[in-house]
Amino acid sequence: MPESPDSSLNPNLKPVPQISLLLVLPFFYPHKGGSQKYAEEMYAKVVTKHSDVKVDVLCYDTDGTKIFYERYRGMNVYRIPCWNLVPARLAFPKPLALIGTLIKLSKNKYTHVNTHIRFFDPTWWLWFYARIIGAKSIYTEHIPSHPQHSSWIVRNIGLLVDLTIAKFSLNMYDYLTSVNEASSLFLYNFYRIIKPVYLIRIGADTSFFTPNKTQERFAITDKNGKEVTVNKGTLLITYLGRLIETKGVEIFFETTKEILRTKQNLVFVIAGPGELEEELAAKVEKEGLSNYIVLTGNLPYEEAAKLLTRTNIFVNPSHHNEGLPTTAIEAGSAECCVIATDNGGTKELIINGKTGYLIKQRSPSELKSALLDAIEHPEKRLSLAKALRRKVLEEYDWDKNSEDMYKFLIDPKNVR
Secondary structure (H helix, E strand, O other): OOOOOOOOOOOOOOOOOOOOEEEOOOOOOOOOOOOHHHHHOOOOOHHHHHHOOOEEEEEEOOOOOOOOEEEEEEEEEEEEEEEEEOOEEEEEEEEHHHHHHHHHHHOOOEEEEEEEEEOOOOOHHHHHHHHHHHEEEEEEOOOOOOOOOOHHHHHHHHHHHHHHHHHHHHHHOOOOOOOOOOHHHHHHHHHOOOOOOEEOOEEOOOOOOOOOOOOOOEEEEEOOOEEEEEEEEEEEEEEEOOOOHHHHHHHHHHHHHHOOOOOEEEEEEOOOOOOOOHHHHHHHHOOOOOOOOOEOOOOHHHHHHHHHOOOOEEEEEOOOOOOHHHHHHHHHHHEEEEEOOOOOOHHHHHEEEOOEEEOOOOOOHHHHHHHHHHHHHHHHHHHHHHHHHHHHHHEEEEHHHHHHHHHHHHHHHHOO
């Protein structure tokens, strides 16, 4: 994509205004999560391609790095101490540290501020900070549903937040954006938003997540260093994400056990960190399935990409608060056949029978049926995978979608 036009080279060009944006999120690098990944990739692409854009990030030290400033992917990242009320899901900043950092950062004369996810506290106050410093406020929606959690207390607290402080706050922002069509509709239908919601899609690095379905044997290393060989003709079936109950990984594990009773030449991979990791590892060991079900633990980004390029079937069995799972897009870019639950905006990407398998949430029987169909019908599996990659290239490429963000920052009317 071309760089921002330089008015000094052409006197007929109007000068492009300098954009200085403060992104405020509780969770950011090195934390891994869908909404954080969207923000990171989007703004990293924008600042790389456009020298007239500067982005600072204010986040909470949720991973206990104790690194309160660093330069990362062209952005200044400021971290403040926090309380992790629910590890990896809910954190609140220490007030004095937050206020002190906001005062210090106000000297940077931001033109825009942006936050994501209405369940997180920055959504409730960032619009007010923007008014104090004279910046335009942007809220970005990811999730087209109310909070989901195994605890009814947590669910109802989340619903109360949705009905009160979140509803009030969203109406105070200058601009609203969403990462998928389902989230736009949720804002219009539930919150009765009158102002426009600008769609700036999530994406994948399609030049990084590329197909490589080798027919040669290769090895996958589990989290303890054991190598499991994937022989020629063996299908690799992968789950990649956090190992928590709402992501459906337990349903995936139980389904793999059933399928392995009758099917051969399969290797299942469960990749990612989370509270269920040790429990699942113990179950694999107890069942004697360590040569067929591999737990890799947390993978670096490059290793996750390598895994997806080799994967034949990717499974996203989530009943979590999803927007549109980044891993499903990345799997599509890597030309995997994707089986995913109808959750959030997933059906915008996975059109059942055309670009993959779309199944009900919390349905082991539908997951098993879809897996068996993909395993037993290789031509269909390959056709769905190729169709999905085409869709990702057309609609979910980070280079294209980050350009939409840049145009939006210049003038929101550019993306209406």
